Amino acid sequence: xxxxxxxxxxxxxxxxxxxxxxxxxxxxxxxxxxxxxxxxxxxxxxxxxxxxxxxxxxxxxxxxxxxxxxxxxxxxxxxxxx
Numbered sequence: 001x002x003x004x005x006x007x008x009x010x011x012x013x014x015x016x017x018x019x020x021x022x023x024x025x026x027x028x029x030x031x032x033x034x035x036x037x038x039x040x041x042x043x044x045x046x047x048x049x050x051x052x053x054x055x056x057x058x059x060x061x062x063x064x065x066x067x068x069x070x071x072x073x074x075x076x077x078x079x080x081x082x
Contacts, residue, residue, distance in 0.1 A: 050056070
């Protein structure tokens with residue numbers, strides 16, 4: 001009878017044991033590290049984008065001229081006018 005109670009107590013306590021070690025160096029934080037690793041974008045060369053020098057210079061000159069002589073706006077309201 002005593003042996004069966006001891007076996008029952010041991011079987012009950014075995015259910016409380018953690019299924020894996022929980023030391024800080026082994027399992028603790030694996031999920032966080034996996035999520036952070038999945039968010040990293042691997043470095044890849046970027047194709048050359050943008051305008052050539054002449055187009056960029058012309059755009060900048062046009063931008064500067066827009067402040068010297070701004071385009072006049074209409075005096076009537078833009079919403080609700082016919």
